Amino acid sequence: MGRLTDKVAIITGGARGMGATHARLFINEGAKVIIADILEQEGQALAKELGENATFFKLDVTKATNWEEVISATEKTFGPVNILVNNAGITMSKSIEETSEEEYRRIIDINQVSVFLGIKAVIPSMKKANSGSIVNISSINGLVGGAVGYTDSKFAVRGLTKAAALGLSHYGIRVNSVHPGVIETPMIKQEDSKDAIEEFAKYIPVKRVAKPEEVSNMVLYLASDESSYSTGSEFVVDGGITAH
Template identity: 70%
Template sequence: MARLDGKIAIITGAAQGMGASHARKFIEEGAKVVLTDLNDEKGNALAAELGENALFVKHNVTSADDWAMVVTETEKAFGPVNVLVNNAGITMAKSILEVTEEEYRRIVDINQVSVFLGMKSVIPSMQKANGGSIVNISSINGIVAGAIGYTDTKFAVRGMTKAAAIEGAHYGIRVNSVHPGVIATPMVVQEDTKAAVEEFSKHIPLKRVAQSEEVSSLVVYLASDESSYSTGAEFIVDGGLTAM
């Protein structure tokens, strides 16, 4: 039996990068997956590639109405939701003196408010399914400091995870956060940053950046019944970077 047989999952930001990797791994492990993203071209192409157990829904994660629509479409296509992976997010690398209020509010909406909306929206569906697992993708910058705005929101995801885990336990719903370090996504290894990333990787104890699949393997574990006693916890995937 595959590790996610019978699981019905929503994965946000799934058109590319880590989200697409999570979706592929979930399908391989027997789940039915609703992929959401604003990039409908890449999202539809990936869903077509993954086959009949995948469905793409265009989704603005900062909209409560969109979240309600995604849950409705998931239940209509596959049934009540067992798993939510809050993966969608953006980065920002400006100093506090450079960041505008508009930019700050945007990253808070996308990285933080969307996680709140996602959890709030899926819990009633998970109650119908008699439980579930929520996996919130944070960052090592939810553990240690990084850029203003990005760090703030990733710490917030960590805190929301713990608060939701305590409440969700009453419903058989587990909530955990994943904290990736430097991952070889297209955004990270593009030509203008590749040399800097390679230089930085020399300072990682394992001497390399991670592949998206290495994060996906952990996300599968947290989505599966194998992690049935894990909730309210942080799971770090950083090659030992935060241990230094």
């Protein structure tokens, strides 16, 4: 308890899934959390569940003006931003031959351009706070190949993390990336995918998929002052998949 006491955090894609898990853990550790998402109903319900230290703001992560509005509203509600978790993202598993230009640009906008916009928008607020931690959620597909579009964007997030870390260190702003493997979510528990996931888990060195909290614990560490000497680095939570 208390690892993020009085820190102000924005979590994108925070209304459900991994983002909601991050938000719950942050609240438990004393943070004031902005749940930023396009999913209004789910985001508002989660904020209500989490109590007075959580607020929902609607955010389209691909819109620079929307980012500015959300950060301004955050400052008015809780104060300058200490933590930004760029968690919002989408997946796509089409082949390069099947992927349209429109589909490709959409995944790049949501997974990659949004991270640039978020970092750029939050800098003035973090400068007011005299420090900050930005945690960019990439993937193991930011380290090894996978689906076209998704892999490209996640490699870009890894590169942007390093460039931003070098450019912002003199402000006391740290930037790191997290690279999850297969995570136990409601989606992979569905009957049509459950057997395939169980089979794949046999090839993971630790012989299981990750609990959502295991990724959130890494995000918490990077958001907290415990990781004060870590910046520009990738932190892998994959059960050893990329060790092969």
